[in-house]
Amino acid sequence: MTGIATPLTRLLGIDRPVLLAGMAGGPTTPELVAAVSRAGGLGVFGVAGMQPDAVEAVVRAAVDMSGGAPVGVNVLISPEVPRGGADPARMDAVLSGLRGQMGLPHPPPPAPEPASPRELVEAGLAAGASVVATGLGDPSPIEGIAHAAGAMLIAMASTVGDAVRMVESGADAVVAQGAEAGGHRSNIEVPADAPVPLVGTLALVRQVVGAVEVPVVAAGGIMDGSGVAAALALGASGVQMGTAFLVTNEAGVPRGWRERLRDASDDETIITRSLSGRPARGLPNSVTRALDVPGALGWPRQNAATADIRRAAMAADDPEHMALWAGQAASLAGPDRPAGQVMDELMDEALTTMRRLGHMAPR
Template sequence: MSTALPTLSELTEHPVIQAPMAGGVSRPELAAAVSEAGGLGFLAAGYKTPDAMYEEIRQLRRLTRRAFGVNLFMPQSRTADPAAVAVYREQLAGEATWYETELGDTEGGSDDAYDGKLAILYEDPVPVVSFHFGCPARGVLERFAKLGTYTMVTATTVAEAQTAQWAGAQAVCLQGIEAGGHQGTHRDDPQADASVGGVGLLSLVTQVKESVQLPIVAAGGLMRGGQIAAVLAAGASAAQLGTAFLVTAESGANPLHKQAMTNPLFTRTELTRAFSGRPARGLVNRFMREHGPYAPAAYPQIHYLTAGLRKAAAKAGDPQAMALWAGQGHRLARELPAAQLVEVLAAELSVVREGMSSRGGEGHA
């Protein structure tokens, strides 16, 4: 028996979605605070075991009765060149010695326990499930629809958005090149330069709006209510913000990561494969400068290879070898409680909308 699906506007009071940030950032406290304030909070199941994901869902349900989402990483095909990974391991040997740690095992699975997580979400449905690094099979999305779970697929091109529509997703999350963290491309081209390419968010929203009928969630560099107004005017139904929520008190990001967002030592961001083997945007630091040009297209192998290094650098208080994921708007980060940030964004959006409405009225006077 099918359950009636809510619309995106019914899931959230304000068109503000907190991006799912893997690695412990999007913890239950953050998602709950956002949902309670009228936004849509998200848990990130990436890199977690199915049991750990379920425990976070249980924690979140104790903190809020409002809608929330869970984000899954799609399984990745093992196309990495083992020789290239071995060469990169040798290149990082000096880093391991410096930080007195071991380089990680790259032989682990590449499916991120996808089937196990699906089984839990089928058995105990949540309001929203989103997908990164690809599009699920039609059968997966149809099963979620029958359970009453709203589904979103991340896309970075018109073609990927069309794939999401054909597969039966309820919405598409468009990720512009400005976005922090991993680009949600459905396929990573090993020949592509990680530092170039991609489409700006406003252009992407406009292009997809003219070719896809799904509701659009816009993501990438958004830090202010005025920017949310801009993507809504371009055709989006809601905005998804990651970096803006990374610095909040409820975020599980490392304090060094939070401080780096507005630290004048970190002036710009770049896309790099240095930490994970897949293009991801972060603050430019020593590790990225020294190793980014040589990192192979090998995800998640490089992610596991560098995991110990990143933890050791954080323990040593050294942000120069941490993955400081950040969007292009990172200097606009505001250290507010998550609920207050939602309220401020909604107020800023309201002011801009009122201004646009009054200007429109003047034009017809």
């Protein structure tokens, strides 16, 4: 297997400096996680929103299929994020309308009490995960259990200051999440109503590399081997990719979402709080337009309030009511293909790019 050795690959005991972003809500499956790990990267399961027994089952399945390669588990850690003007009655009326269009009951059947990040991490570790990854906020609440189990801790940050704080909280590596990234922004402090800072991947990675001593992983808009080579050129030790893996055969992503990714234009994604109460990047659709109204709730209440709609839309392949998380380079996703093939392409293209750059004649 052709690989590239970096401080990150040595830290994690992998051959290729590529992390599958844990993508909660369906995209990461045991098959996808295992395929990336078997192909020399690190497969990571996004388990936010799941119950511990389900986490144990899916992580165990991924570990069993990974052929002894390491597997990671990803949780989201965030304090409550309030929202000015939150109006539960008004939001309930909007949600009722959406459920009516989709033929869903209103109110939805009661959901089980959400598990804490700590309970989810414990379940993942019990099932054999050897890396714990976090998104959104400060990983302190799970640092102790990760390290006590001998697992590596990788925390994601979207500013230099937050990256420094992640390391102070015990992260063994940090993911520098640029503004291009699909999914939720990883700012520890989210102002109630003002926009969050958006620092591009190029600017963020270079500055995080200068600010921390641990390996830095670049994320946001990286879709191919040129992106991997660019990240390494900036001093990153590897990449974390989400959107590119959404079109793999093993991803739990319905056809309608895949098609929206391939058809997306560079300026089409939006940062919205409408689906979860925290800012996240994705493609606009009927549900973001309907929910982006005064009265919307903060995190995690808005996330819980929309969960049944997002879940039903995934099951029905209804892209107008899903959370279509996507990065700004989504249109580069390419055709559906096995994750192992994507991993091979990434390494071949990265090495070709690096050789090409090495042959550029100085003058």
